[in-house]
Amino acid sequence: MSNVKLQKEEVQPSVPKAPKKKKSQWLEVWRRLVKNKAAMVGLAIMLILIFSAIFADFIAPYGYDEQVLTNRFKSPSSEHLFGTDNFGRDIFSRIVYGSRISLRVGIISVAIAALCGGSLGAVAGYYGGKLDNVIMRMMDILLAIPGIILAISIVAALGPELRNVMIAVGIGGIPGFARIVRASVLSIREQEFIEAAKAVGANDFRIISKHIIPNSMAPIIVQATMGVAGAILSTAGLSFIGLGIQPPIPEWGAMLSTGRDYIRDYWHMTTFPGVAIMITIFALNLLGDGLRDALDPRLKS
């Protein structure tokens, strides 16, 4: 047919040669993330929060259980930055210590929910048929039980410990993740590049982990950032009925619900823990959105 010799397209000698070695994918993601200012703000706030959780002993001016009963309900002042609570404990110190518990509960329980729910949803969506039906009906059963009652029964059965609280709250989040991941897997499964991967002999695990999950990251990240807030509040609910974090260990949600009794007279007892939760979620949202964009090479500007 044709004897046309292959011509390498666009020979541009002036262009500097691309680095021969393949750049690390994660370095690339990081580079894109750094460009995103909002995400960097979110990351900075998260780092500060994590830093304060680790070094709480040095940052907090008072102990979290240091009661001075003569100093109850003090308004914010230079001595007590965020005021004191109903036992005369320094609220700033309690918030700093509380970040240990709240961050851990928020992030770990969401991680449990995302991992279990995500893989169940991916399997259900990818294989379809009977397996899909069985998994999703189980998720429906979980959804039919109100989240807080589910968590109460799990903690009641396992015992009120931090670890069990995280498990209980995590299990409550599984169906949400399963449904979201399943839906996006269903739409990606039919794409031609999945068929292409099958044609070169890739196994199901590789197809799901390398082709399907990376392409369905966006809704997972959004759900996860929202989930952290929900998890902190669920823990607060559990703490409120005595099944969550045991007093006097500080936890933002628990501080919020204690402060609620005094909200008419002492605004600072609810405001500061509330602001702490808000800032955390805000930071996670910024970071999550930035991560979602950074992971998508199509949005590279």
Add this chain to the structure above:
Amino acid sequence: MQERLLDVKNLKKHFKTKKGLLHAVDGVDFYINKGETLGLVGESGCGKSTTGRVVLRLLEATDGEIIFEGKNILQYNKDQMRQMRKEMQIVFQDPFASLNPRMSVSEIIAEPLLVNKVFSNRQDMNKRVTELMDTVGLAERLMNVYPHELDGGRRQRIGIARALALKPKFIVQDEPVSALDVSIQAQILNLMADLQDEFGLTYLFISHDLSVVKHVSDRIAVMYLGKVVELSDYNSMFKNPLHPYTQALLSAIPVPRIDIKRDRVILEGDVPSPVNPPEGCRFYGRCRYRQDICKAKTPELQDMGNEKFVACHFAGNLKPATV
């Protein structure tokens, strides 16, 4: 006779739908000799893409035999089939949908090598990827870019490089140029012809575009509604089409001259539904030579000599259309 690489016998693929059984591929027979290109043409929805996928077992066949190098690959289990995939590859129609948007060019081309553990170290693999990119005419600096940054032609080159990575013997080309600009089409077609010469590849070239098929094929199979109606070599197909459908199809090729008066065969009616098709010739409702026997009996492919096969009760007895 030349050595046969692929022999497809009575291949069937039926899909269950709500309305009934959809006979997408319904008893297809053809063969491909080593090193040649078989063009598979037919209109939309006639089952040509499904045939291509069933041949590679991307879809499981309902019935039939696919004999590749003397062995029926439909009897292979999952592991044997995975080995087999090194020998047979596919280039897809849509270079936008067939490349994972989250993988860079080099990752996409390296995937077949990685999956099949061809190389034990990264350097060798990268070397092979660079070599493949060179083979299909992609500049090396494009290694780390993502598919969305490239135009259709280059994307299709990526798809071709991926298909070549495992050094297959046989490649199904599923309308590889129909999504491209005409100017790029020629480039890609020439590239594939060069690769065929260089590596001794065998192609099953699926297309609805007769001028493209004419350009690339050694032999041509015409499909209509899940069946091959005519299978013959390039010359006799275009000079002497025997099946009434082929005649109609060929007379539809536009000739860029206004002074020629042509006797065009105009088909009436529409393609019948492939769901629960009735017994008899699939082309019955639209054929201008139809007789009672056509409705009663499904015509089988008959050997007309010279490696020409036609599925028509009156093959050879029809007035040849002037094309």
